[in-house]
Structure formats: C-alpha cells, structure tokens
Amino acid sequence: xxxxxxxELGAALGNIEIGEVNYRERGYHLCCEVDSGEIxxxxxxxxxxxxxxxxxxxxxxxxxxxxxxxxxxHAALCRVKVALKVDPAKxxxxxxxxxxxCAYWYEREIREFFGxxxxxxxxxxxxxxxxxxxxxxxxxxxxxxxxxxKKSLGSFQPEGAEDTFCINLGPQHPSTHGVLRVVLKMDGExxxxxxxxxxxxxxxxxxMAENRGYLQFHANTGRMDYLGAMAFNLGYVTAVxxxxxxxVPDRANYxxxxxxxxxxxxxxxxxxxxxxxxxxxxxxxLYVFDDREQINDxxxxxxxxxxxxxxxxxxxxxNDVDEAFVAATKAFVERMKSRFxxxxxxxxxxxxFINRTRGIGVITKERARKxxxxxPVLRAAGIAMDMRKTEPCAAYGAMDFDVPVGTRGxxxxxxxxxxxxxxxxxxxxxxxxxxxxxxxxxxxKVPKKLKPPKGDIxxxxxxxxxxxxxxxxxxxxxxxxxxxxxxxxxxxxxxxxELAKGxxxxxxxxxxxxxDLVIPEIDR
Amino acid sequence: MxxxxxxxxxxxxxxxVGLIGVLAFVVVNALIxxxxxxxxxxxxxxxxxxxxxxxxxxxxxxxxxxxxLGKEILTPRAVDKPLYYVAPMLIFIPVLVSFIVIPFDAxxxxxxxxxxxxxxxxxxxxxxxxxxxxxxxxxxxxxLMGAIRSIAQNIAYEIPLLLALLPIIMMTNxxxxxxxxxxxxxxxxVFYQPLAFCIYFIAGVAETNRTPFDLPxxxxxxxxxxxxxxxxMRFALFFLAEYTNMFIVSAIxxxxxxxxxxxxxxxxxxxxxxxxxxxVFVIMWLKWxxxxxxxxxxxxxxxxxxxxxxxxxxxxxxxxxxx
Numbered sequence: 095x096x097x098x099x100x101x102e103l104g105a106a107l108g109n110i111e112i113g114e115v116n117y118r119e120r121g122y123h124l125c126c127e128v129d130s131g132e133i134x135x136x137x138x139x140x141x142x143x144x145x146x147x148x149x150x151x152x153x154x155x156x157x158x159x160x161x162x163x164x165x166x167x168h169a170a171l172c173r174v175k176v177a178l179k180v181d182p183a184k185x186x187x188x189x190x191x192x193x194x195x196c197a198y199w200y201e202r203e204i205r206e207f208f209g210x211x212x213x214x215x216x217x218x219x220x221x222x223x224x225x226x227x228x229x230x231x232x233x234x235x236x237x238x239x240x241x242x243x244k245k246s247l248g249s250f251q252p253e254g255a256e257d258t259f260c261i262n263l264g265p266q267h268p269s270t271h272g273v274l275r276v277v278l279k280m281d282g283e284x285x286x287x288x289x290x291x292x293x294x295x296x297x298x299x300x301x302m303a304e305n306r307g308y309l310q311f312h313a314n315t316g317r318m319d320y321l322g323a324m325a326f327n328l329g330y331v332t333a334v335x336x337x338x339x340x341x342v343p344d345r346a347n348y349x350x351x352x353x354x355x356x357x358x359x360x361x362x363x364x365x366x367x368x369x370x371x372x373x374x375x376x377x378x379x380l381y382v383f384d385d386r387e388q389i390n391d392x393x394x395x396x397x398x399x400x401x402x403x404x405x406x407x408x409x410x411x412x413n414d415v416d417e418a419f420v421a422a423t424k425a426f427v428e429r430m431k432s433r434f435x436x437x438x439x440x441x442x443x444x445x446x447f448i449n450r451t452r453g454i455g456v457i458t459k460e461r462a463r464k465x466x467x468x469x470p471v472l473r474a475a476g477i478a479m480d481m482r483k484t485e486p487c488a489a490y491g492a493m494d495f496d497v498p499v500g501t502r503g504x505x506x507x508x509x510x511x512x513x514x515x516x517x518x519x520x521x522x523x524x525x526x527x528x529x530x531x532x533x534x535x536x537x538x539k540v541p542k543k544l545k546p547p548k549g550d551i552x553x554x555x556x557x558x559x560x561x562x563x564x565x566x567x568x569x570x571x572x573x574x575x576x577x578x579x580x581x582x583x584x585x586x587x588x589x590x591x592e593l594a595k596g597x598x599x600x601x602x603x604x605x606x607x608x609x610d611l612v613i614p615e616i617d618r
Numbered sequence: 619m620x621x622x623x624x625x626x627x628x629x630x631x632x633x634x635v636g637l638i639g640v641l642a643f644v645v646v647n648a649l650i651x652x653x654x655x656x657x658x659x660x661x662x663x664x665x666x667x668x669x670x671x672x673x674x675x676x677x678x679x680x681x682x683x684x685x686x687l688g689k690e691i692l693t694p695r696a697v698d699k700p701l702y703y704v705a706p707m708l709i710f711i712p713v714l715v716s717f718i719v720i721p722f723d724a725x726x727x728x729x730x731x732x733x734x735x736x737x738x739x740x741x742x743x744x745x746x747x748x749x750x751x752x753x754x755x756x757x758x759x760x761x762l763m764g765a766i767r768s769i770a771q772n773i774a775y776e777i778p779l780l781l782a783l784l785p786i787i788m789m790t791n792x793x794x795x796x797x798x799x800x801x802x803x804x805x806x807x808v809f810y811q812p813l814a815f816c817i818y819f820i821a822g823v824a825e826t827n828r829t830p831f832d833l834p835x836x837x838x839x840x841x842x843x844x845x846x847x848x849x850x851m852r853f854a855l856f857f858l859a860e861y862t863n864m865f866i867v868s869a870i871x872x873x874x875x876x877x878x879x880x881x882x883x884x885x886x887x888x889x890x891x892x893x894x895x896x897x898v899f900v901i902m903w904l905k906w907x908x909x910x911x912x913x914x915x916x917x918x919x920x921x922x923x924x925x926x927x928x929x930x931x932x933x934x935x936x937x938x939x940x941x
Contacts, residue, residue: 259759261759261760261763267841283763283767283913370909373909373910374829374830374832374908374909374910375829375907375908375909375910376659376663376906377659377662377663377906377907379663380663380664380665381663381664384664444908444909446830446908446909446910446911447909449911449912449915450909450910450911450912450915598912598913598914599763599840600833600910600912600913601912
C-alpha cells in the first residue's frame with residue numbers, strides 16, 4: 095500500500111520529492127512538502143483513495159510556519175505526512191474543509207492559536223478562546239492579534255430570524271456531562287441547527303507542554319481525558335519512548351496492558367451508566383458504579399490515584415504490581431463476566447431502550463471518514479479499525495481479541511460495540527494476567543532529563559473514545575518544541591451537528607450520549 | 619359543637635372537618651411516599667436508602683420538609699410575577715378536591731356526590747393550567763417546553779383514562795364512587811375488565827408525569843421542566859402535588875377495579891390504603907426500572923394504541939350489557 099501510494103502521489107504531483115521514512119521512529123511512512131497552491135489537490139488525491147484526515151497541525155519554526163497534514167487509512171496502516179511552509183508575515187493558506195469536513199474545525203483551531211487564515215473557510219471565528227486574545231498563544235514570538243483580526247475572529251453569537259427558538263444545551267446541563275455548550279435552533283421540539291460552542295474548560299495543555307520537561311508534562315496527560323487517563327498516559331510515554339529509542343521490559347508492557355484495559359472498562363462502564371441516565375433510566379448508574387468502584391480499588395494501591403492516573407514512566411512503570419493486585423484483578427474478571435449477563439437482562443432487551451436508540455444518529459461510513467470519527471463510533475459505522483490492532487503498542491500485539499463492528503451505525507450499534515468491547519477488555523486482561531512475565535518493570539539507564547533527537551513523531555493509541563494522536567516535535571532540548579494532541583472526542587463531536595439536524599430534542603440527548611464525549615479532552 | 623352546627627349547619631361543618639382531615643392526609647401521605655420512594659429506589663439500586671434519621675430513616679421526610687421550609691424562596695428577576703406566584707398554589711386545588719369524593723371506607727367519605735368521578739376528572743384537568751402558568755411565568759425556555767409537553771401529554775392521556783373508566787360506569791349505572799365500590803361485593807371489576815384496568819393504569823401513570831412518561835420534567839433533556847425556576851417551599855408544593863396525584867391515581871384504580879375498601883377481616887380503611895399503596899409501589903417500581911419514552915412515542919402510545927383499544931373494550935362491554 096505504501097509503495098503504491100508513493101508512486102501514485104509522485105505521478106499526481108509531478109516533480110515533488112516524496113521521502114520514505116522509518117515508520118518506527120516517525121509514526122508515518124511517507125512525507126512530502128508541497129506548495130500552498132497544491133494542498134487542495136493533495137487533499138482530493140487522498141480523499142479519492144479513501145484516506146481520512148487524522149490531524150492538521152501547525153508548528154512555528156520561527157523563520158516559517160509549517161502546516162502538517164496527517165492522512166491515515168482505515169483499511170491498512172499507511173500514514174502520510176504532508177507539510178506546507180507558510181510565510182509568518184502573511185499566513186494565508188487555502189482551506190481543505192471543502193474536501194474533508196473535519197478540517198472545518200481543525201482550521202478554526204489553528205486560526206486562533208497561530209493566526210493562519212484559511213482562504214475559503216466558511217466560518218473563521220474563535221473556537222476555544224471566546225473573549226479574544228492579544229497574542230497568538232502558540233506562536234514562538236510575541237505576535238500581536240491586530241484589531242482587524244480580532245474583529246474577524248469575533249466570539250460566537252447565536253443569531254437567527256425573529257421567530258427562531260434558540261436554546262442553550264449547556265454549559266450547565268445535566269446531559270452534557272461537563273461544560274459542553276450546544277446552541278440549538280429549534281422548531282418546536284425539532285432541531286434545525288446545532289452548533290457546539292467549546293472552550294469552557296480550555297487550559298492550553300499544548301502550550302504548557304512547551305514550558306516543562308517531558309516527565310513534568312506527564313501528569314497533564316491524565317487531566318485531559320479524566321475517564322480514560324491510563325490510555326492517555328500510555329500514548330504519551332510510548333510516543334516519547336519511540337522518539338528516544340527506549341526499550342521497555344516485558345513485564346512493564348504487560349502491566350501497561352492490564353492497567354489500560356481496566357481503565358477502559360471503567361470508562362465504558364461510566365458511559366453505560368451515564369448514557370442510560372440520559373435516557374431516563376437512573377438505576378443502572380448505581381450498578382455500574384458498583385463495578386467501577388472495584389476497578390478503582392484495584393488500581394489505587396498500585397498507581398496511587400483513583401482517577402487522573404500518572405502511572406507509567408518512560409521506560410516502564412512507577413510501581414510494580416504485587417500478588418494482591420493480580421489476585422484482585424482475577425477475582426474482578428470472574429465477577430465481571432456475570433455482570434454482563436445482568437446488564438443484558440437489565441438494559442439490552444428493554445423495549446423502550448431499543449426504541450429510543452435504534453435508527454437514531456446514523457453515521458454512514460463515508461461520513462465517518464470525512465469527519466475523521468474514531469473509536470467505538472467508527473466501529474459502529476462498520477469500519478473495523480482499532481489502533482490496538484493496526485498499531486499495537488505495549489503488549490497488545492501478543493493479545494488475542496476481536497474488534498466488534500456494527501452494521502447500521504446508529505446509537506444502538508454504538509451501545510452494542512461498547513458492550514462487546516468491554517467483554518473483549520476482560521478477555522485481554524485475562525490473557526495478560528496469564529502471560530504476565532517476571533522481571534524488572536523499569537528499563538535501565540533512562541536519563542532523568544530526556545532529550546529526544548531532533549525530529550517529529552506522530553504516535554497513536556486507542557483510548558476508550560478512539561484514536562489519540564500525539565504529534566511531538568523535538569529540538570533536542572529537554573522540553574518539547576511543539577506538542578499537538580489529536581483527541582478522539584473532538585473529532586467525534588464534529589459529526590454531532592449533522593446528526594442532530596431534524597431530530598427531536600430527546601434524540602439529540604441520545605446521540606450526544608452515545609458519542610461519549612469527555613469535555614476536558616475536547617477543550618484541552 | 620352543636621352551637622357551631624346550628625350557626626353554619628351540619629353539612630357545612632362536616633365539610634370543614636373533612637377538608638381538614640384531607641389536608642392532614644395529603645401531608646402525611648406525602649411524607650410516607652417520600653420515605654417510601656427513597657427506600658424503594660435505594661433497594662432497587664443496591665443501596666439501603668435513608669437510615670440515619672430515626673429508625674429506618676422514618677424521620678427523614680420531616681427533616682426534608684424542615685429543610686424546604688427553611689430555604690429562602692428565590693424569585694428570578696425576569697419571571698411573570700402573578701403567574702409565577704399563583705401556579706404552585708393552584709396546583710393544589712384539584713388534588714384537594716379529588717379527595718373529597720374518594721370513599722376511604724363505607725362511611726368515611728367527605729361528600730359522596732352522584733357525579734363523583736366526573737368531579738375528579740374535571741378537576742385533574744385543571745392542574746394543566748397551573749403547569750402552563752408555571753412554565754410560562756418562569757420565563758425560561760426549558761420550563762416552557764416542559765409545560766407544552768405536559769399539556770400535550772395530559773390531553774392525550776385523559777381520553778383513554780376516561781374511556782377506560784366508562785365500561786365500569788356502564789356496568790354500575792352510576793358516577794358515584796361509593797355505588798361503584800358497593801357493586802363489587804362479589805367479584806372485583808378487574809376480573810370483568812382486565813383490559814380497561816391496564817389502559818387505566820398506563821394512562822394514570824402518564825397523568826402523574828412519572829417515568830417512563832416523565833417528559834414534562836425530563837431531567838436529561840429539560841433540566842427540570844416546568845418547575846426549573848422554583849425553589850424552597852414553592853418547589854415543595856409541586857412535589858407534594860405529584861406525590862398526592864400518585865396516590866389519587868392508585869386510589870381511583872382501587873375504587874374502580876380492586877373493590878375499594880372491601881375485604882375480609884380487616885377494617886375497610888386498612889384494605890383501601892393497603893391496595894392503594896400497593897399500586898403506588900408499582901408506579902415507583904416502574905420509575906426505577908424503565909428508561910423514558912420519546913415524545914412522539916408517548917403520543918403514539920396513547921392515540922394509536924390505548925384509545926382504539928379502549929373504544930373496542932367499550933363497544934364489547936356495551937354489547938354484552940345489552941345482551
């Protein structure tokens with residue numbers, strides 16, 4: 095696949111050099127640099143071949159700004175980085191939101207953080223920073239936001255004709271699970287338009303990363319996705335390990351898998367309870383918390399925390415697991431198997447539940463690709479992509495598990511996929527426990543202050559919500575030069591406005607719940 | 619007493635005493651039901667519910683009531699004041715009136731009117747007004763949507779409710795609740811009219827706005843529906859009305875289908891309360907088990923299923939009676 099794309103891309107672009115890089119070190123197979131005039135053509139090229147736009151990243155190299163487009167493929171592991179140099183004095187680039195829908199949001203983010211204007215973009219307004227800012231936060235120098243720019247960015251103002259009924263779903267609302275705000279234009283109970291407004295929990299983790307050492311930033315990762323903190327930990331440490339070429343002992347890899355899967359279970363359980371509470375059934379919430387509590391009790395003595403974990407270290411683990419952990423996990427796994435039967439009886443067969451979720455929020459394969467949806471939502475649409483399979487890190491390569499897929503892509507399918515994923519997580523934990531090797535849990539001679547070699551990496555892991563991509567640029571100093579987090583909830587939220595259109599308010603809540611959004615992760 | 623009676627007449631005195639009794643019962647009933655709801659919910663959710671205040675947490679509802687009484691009554695600035703103030707008081711009238719005609723025992727009824735059931739049904743439609751007033755007066759979009767939903771729901775479910783009761787009225791030739799109870803000395807009407815009982819009960823649960831039909835106050839969609847902007851004692855009045863409604867729906871079901879106060883060995887009032895609270899328990903059970911239906915589904919259940927079924931049932935009953 096990589097070779098084929100290389101020749102085709104070469105033919106399409108003419109005399110542009112396409113580099114083939116070491117995938118292990120870089121996280122992508124091909125890279126090339128194009129002129130700004132050609133980017134739309136490149137985007138079309140990848141669109142025609144069924145690629146999706148995984149991330150759109152901007153990096154300020156002082157002399158020039160670089161826009162990085164990461165294209166990925168659902169069918170096979172083939173990742174292409176397309177770079178585009180932009181003049182910092184006059185940063186104007188044509189938009190590719192006409193080709194890939196998800197770029198609509200990525201480009202708004204770049205606009206407010208770097209000041210790059212995308213020509214032809216329908217709505218270049220603030221996404222995260224509502225009040226306006228004096229300087230572009232992620233530029234390396236102090237680049238003032240001109241009054242003209244401020245005006246054009248503007249803050250979000252819901253507007254409509256005299257007789258439209260606008261309603262704010264959030265930022266304080268029982269079913270947005272955090273501080274998401276969605277402005278709904280309604281016609282009676284029907285949604286005409288839904289516009290998510292973000293930024294209520296924006297903490298600028300990406301800027302924080304540029305100001306602290308690699309290990310110092312580690313604690314931040316768990317604060318982005320507070321429900322699936324372990325997967326974010328895993329993504330971050332494995333990305334940095336790949337950059338520095340640190341080999342991790344086997345035992346540590348197995349424990350990483352166990353801890354991450356336990357955390358995935360607890361995240362999905364939380365979703366199950368919250369989702370049913372959204373639909374009006376309050377009782378399952380208490381049942382899942384019973385299970386979740388047990389997971390927390392297992393992880394607490396080992397990791398030192400119950401929610402925002404910072405358990406992994408570069409080269410291994412903070413703390414080895416003991417016999418008590420293994421015994422408790424085994425007992426939990428046994429118990430969990432009987433619990434699935436209980437949930438099946440309590441929820442899956444319920445007529446009201448099925449009628450509320452079947453045919454609601456249908457995501458087609460095409461839409462899923464254009465919007466770069468990932469995780470259970472993508473798999474419910476029928477695309478079997480799981481980063482644990484396509485790009486196994488830690489000990490995932492040695493595990494035997496299924497990737498459940500749906501057929502219809504509606505909320506009921508998403509529910510089934512998540513339930514099956516929980517069952518598979520239990521299977522993985524069992525296998526990892528059975529194969530848990532003896533030995534050290536820390537690699538030897540890992541320096542306290544990491545200084546990865548010059549270069550960049552795009553590394554992905556599967557979090558409970560989908561594909562997490564971490565793009566790190568190192569300049570050989572002890573702090574990252576630029577770190578970009580491609581978070582799954584952000585991409586998953588993007589399909590929401592399309593899905594909500596024309597549906598009832600109650601369905602909107604059912605769709606929003608099925609996407610399983612974690613707001614701190616979206617806002618970063 | 620006799621002096622007082624001579625001034626205002628025995629009938630009026632009986633009325634006043636009855637009303638005081640009804641008021642007392644409404645409050646006690648709400649206390650019992652809040653406690654019961656917490657206990658039922660607790661046990662359904664693998665918890666034990668309240669247990670700290672008094673034995674088995676029995677004093678808990680009094681503590682709750684004191685808390686609500688002690689709260690500052692907030693009035694949001696933008697509300698339509700007259701409507702906003704009147705709504706919680708008005709919601710109480712239909713509730714009180716309904717109790718006047720319900721026979722708790724053979725002789726324990728405030729006033730047995732010969733159109734008893736019509737009074738209950740007519741007044742229970744009145745509660746819609748106060749809900750609309752609360753929703754409109756709150757000047758809150760969620761409250762307004764909750765009120766609109768509530769009205770659509772009430773209209774849709776009042777019809778099957780009445781249609782389910784009609785066969786019984788045809789069988790007894792009376793609107794008086796007492797006559798209907800007396801007519802069930804042999805076999806309870808639930809055995810003659812099982813379908814009507816089911817329709818009545820479903821429609822009744824919908825009338826009380828409880829899960830799976832709690833759309834007017836659907837927490838995850840409308841925050842709290844029409845009483846979003848109410849706090850303290852005003853909120854408590856809505857709450858009280860909901861719990862009392864739950865009892866009234868059960869009490870009418872008992873009167874019409876389950877033999878009312880009739881039963882062996884125990885006094886009539888005990889039988890009546892026992893049967894009523896059993897049905898209340900079933901309503902609570904539904905709430906803590908089921909998800910909420912969607913608005914269009916809710917209306918479809920009524921217009922497309924319950925009403926046609928009730929009509930068929932009515933026709934069959936009429937035909938059989940004629941034979």
